[in-house]
Amino acid sequence: MKVQNLFKEALLIIMFPILIRSSIFIRTDEDTVRDLTSCVKKILESIDYNKYGNYMDVTFMNINTNVIKLSELYKVRGPRFISRRFHWNPDNISNMVYVITSQDYNELERGFCKVTSDLYWNPTATFIIVMDSNKITDLHYLTKLLHRYNIFHRVSVLLRSHNDYTINRYNFSTPGLCYHLGHLMFWAKCSDFIANKTSPILSRGSIRNCRFTFVTRNMWPFTNFDSKTEGIEQNFITLFKKQFGVKIRLQEFNKVNRFGSAMDNLTIIMKEKVVKDEVEGAVGGYSIDELYFGNISFTYPIMIDHMYYILAHASFVDQWYAVLSQSTSTYIILFLIFVTFCVSATFLSIFQSRSDVSLNVLIVFGYFLNRTAIRRTPTGWPQAIIFSTLLFTALIIPYAIQANLFSVTTQPVRGYEPKEPEELTDYAPVLYSEWQRRIDFQNYTDCGTRLECLFTVRDSPTKTLYTIMSFLHYWFYLPQLTDGHCNVATYALREPYLTVFSTIYLRRGSVLMRPMNMFIMRAGATGIMEKHFADICYRDRLKCRVNRRESPYNPLSTTDFFYVFMLLIFGYCLSTLVFIFEVWVRNRNNNNHHHK
Structure with missing residues (x-):
C-alpha cells in the first residue's frame, strides 16, 4: 500500500506541471481567438456601410469557427452576413466585404481559382484575410498571389505572430508606378489596433503613368488600323489617356494562325485572353453579355446600338x-x-x-x-x-x-417588301461568322464577314434572303451598298431584333474600371462618341459619286399611253354610235307620228 501511495504521489507531482501548462495553453488559445475576433470585428466596424446603400453583404469564406467566433461578428450593425465555402452557386448577392480564413497559400490559391467563376465575384471589395498558421511569414508570395487576382484595393491580411496577430496592408509609396508594384507591409498589431493606438498612414496610389495592354481587332467603326482615322473606341481610348495620364497599348490580334488559316471564334479567343489575365482588357465592338460570367468585367455602355433585319430593296415596277x-x-x-x-x-x-x-x-x-x-x-x-x-x-x-x-x-414604286419580322417566314438568314447568336437560327448560311453578308443580300434582290446587323455597322457600310446613282440598295426593318450595349472588357477588379466608368458618363453627356461616329460616316458618304448620267426615274413615253388612247377612241366611237342611234330612233318616231 505504501508503495502504491508513493507511486500515486510521484505521478501527481509529475502531472501537475503538465496540467498547469495545458491550462495556460488553453487559456492562451482562448485569448487569441477572442483577440482575433475583436480585431476582425473592429475592422468591419470601421467600414462605412451607408455609402453602399441597403444591399451590403459581408461574405464569410472558408471560415474556421475554431479561429473566429462568428456570433461576435454578427453583432456588427449595417451589413448582411453570408457564410460560404470557397465554391458556391451564383446567387443574387452583393459581395462588398470578404472575410476569409486559410491554413496555407495553396488553400487560398485554390479558393481564389474557384470563386473567380462566380458571377458576383468582386475583387474590388474589402478583403480581410486571416492566415491561421505560424509558418506563413512571406508577404512577397502573398502579394504576388493577390496581384494575380487583382486584389489590391482594400486588403487587410492578418498573420499569426506568437500569441498575437499582425495586420498587413498595401502601401503604394511611389504613386505612378501602378498598383501592381505595391506590396503588403506591416501596418499594426491587432492588440494595438484594438487599443486605438496610432497607426501609420498608407498611400493609396495612382494610375498616372501606368502602362496597360489591350487586345483588339480591326473592326470598323470601332477600331481602325488601315488608316490614320480612329474608330469610336480608339478615339475614346485616346481621350481617356489624355485625361488620366495613362499609357494604353492596343495590340491587334492576328486573324490567322501560324499556318495562315483564318481563326474561328475570334471573339471567344480574345475574351479568354482577358479571363486568363494575359492582357488588361479588350476593345473592338464588344457588347455586354450577361450569360458570360467568367473572370471578366464590363464598363458602362459606350454606345447603345440595335440589331436590325437587313433586306434588299425590291425592283421598280411598271x-x-x-x-x-x-x-x-x-x-x-x-x-x-x-x-x-x-x-x-x-x-x-x-x-x-x-x-x-x-x-x-x-x-x-x-x-x-x-x-x-x-x-x-x-x-x-x-x-x-x-x-x-x-x-x-x-x-x-x-x-x-x-x-x-x-x-x-x-418617285418609282418598288415591288412587295416585308415591313415586319413576322413576314420573314419564307426568308432564309445569312449571318456573319463572328456572331455568337447565329446558332439560334435554323438553316442559316455562314456568309463570312459583316460586309460580305451585306453584299450577299444586296446582290440578291430576287432571292428571299436577309441578314442581321447592328445599326452602327450598317450605317457605316451604307456608302458601299449603293448603286450607280448613290441609291441605297438595302433597307432595315423598323423593329429591331435586339438591343446591344457596346462596352469594353476588363479584367475582373481592374483599376481602370472606376475611372473608365466615370469618363464614359462624362463623354456620354457631351455626345463626343456620337459626334465622332457621325463625322466618320459623313466623310465616307461624300466619296459616293454618280457614275452614269441617265436618271433612274424615266418619264413615260407616248407608247406607254397606247391603252389610254385606245380607251379614248373607243369612248368617242361609242358616243358617236349612241348619238347616231338616238337620232335614228327620234326620226323614226317622228315619221311614225306623221304617218298617223
Whole structure:
C-alpha cells in the first residue's frame, strides 16, 4: 500500500506541471481567438456601410469557427452576413466585404481559382484575410498571389505572430508606378489596433503613368488600323489617356494562325485572353453579355446600338402597275359614284326628256360647251347638287390618273417588301461568322464577314434572303451598298431584333474600371462618341459619286399611253354610235307620228 501511495504521489507531482501548462495553453488559445475576433470585428466596424446603400453583404469564406467566433461578428450593425465555402452557386448577392480564413497559400490559391467563376465575384471589395498558421511569414508570395487576382484595393491580411496577430496592408509609396508594384507591409498589431493606438498612414496610389495592354481587332467603326482615322473606341481610348495620364497599348490580334488559316471564334479567343489575365482588357465592338460570367468585367455602355433585319430593296415596277396597285379601290369607288349619279340624274329630271338616258349620261362631258342646255335645265337644289357631283366625278377621274402617273414617274414604286419580322417566314438568314447568336437560327448560311453578308443580300434582290446587323455597322457600310446613282440598295426593318450595349472588357477588379466608368458618363453627356461616329460616316458618304448620267426615274413615253388612247377612241366611237342611234330612233318616231 505504501508503495502504491508513493507511486500515486510521484505521478501527481509529475502531472501537475503538465496540467498547469495545458491550462495556460488553453487559456492562451482562448485569448487569441477572442483577440482575433475583436480585431476582425473592429475592422468591419470601421467600414462605412451607408455609402453602399441597403444591399451590403459581408461574405464569410472558408471560415474556421475554431479561429473566429462568428456570433461576435454578427453583432456588427449595417451589413448582411453570408457564410460560404470557397465554391458556391451564383446567387443574387452583393459581395462588398470578404472575410476569409486559410491554413496555407495553396488553400487560398485554390479558393481564389474557384470563386473567380462566380458571377458576383468582386475583387474590388474589402478583403480581410486571416492566415491561421505560424509558418506563413512571406508577404512577397502573398502579394504576388493577390496581384494575380487583382486584389489590391482594400486588403487587410492578418498573420499569426506568437500569441498575437499582425495586420498587413498595401502601401503604394511611389504613386505612378501602378498598383501592381505595391506590396503588403506591416501596418499594426491587432492588440494595438484594438487599443486605438496610432497607426501609420498608407498611400493609396495612382494610375498616372501606368502602362496597360489591350487586345483588339480591326473592326470598323470601332477600331481602325488601315488608316490614320480612329474608330469610336480608339478615339475614346485616346481621350481617356489624355485625361488620366495613362499609357494604353492596343495590340491587334492576328486573324490567322501560324499556318495562315483564318481563326474561328475570334471573339471567344480574345475574351479568354482577358479571363486568363494575359492582357488588361479588350476593345473592338464588344457588347455586354450577361450569360458570360467568367473572370471578366464590363464598363458602362459606350454606345447603345440595335440589331436590325437587313433586306434588299425590291425592283421598280411598271408605272401602270403601280397606279393600279395603289389606286384601284379609289378608281372603283369614283366610277361607282359616277354611275350612281348618272342614273340618278334621269329620275331627278335634270334634262327635259327622261327617255334620253344615254344623253343624260354623255352630255355631261360637254355641258359647258352646250350653252343651250342651260336654258333647258330645270332649277332646284336636288338637281344642282346631283349635277355638280356628277360633273366633279367626271372630271376628277382623268386628273387623278394623270396625278398618279406623274407621281410614280418621279418617285418609282418598288415591288412587295416585308415591313415586319413576322413576314420573314419564307426568308432564309445569312449571318456573319463572328456572331455568337447565329446558332439560334435554323438553316442559316455562314456568309463570312459583316460586309460580305451585306453584299450577299444586296446582290440578291430576287432571292428571299436577309441578314442581321447592328445599326452602327450598317450605317457605316451604307456608302458601299449603293448603286450607280448613290441609291441605297438595302433597307432595315423598323423593329429591331435586339438591343446591344457596346462596352469594353476588363479584367475582373481592374483599376481602370472606376475611372473608365466615370469618363464614359462624362463623354456620354457631351455626345463626343456620337459626334465622332457621325463625322466618320459623313466623310465616307461624300466619296459616293454618280457614275452614269441617265436618271433612274424615266418619264413615260407616248407608247406607254397606247391603252389610254385606245380607251379614248373607243369612248368617242361609242358616243358617236349612241348619238347616231338616238337620232335614228327620234326620226323614226317622228315619221311614225306623221304617218298617223
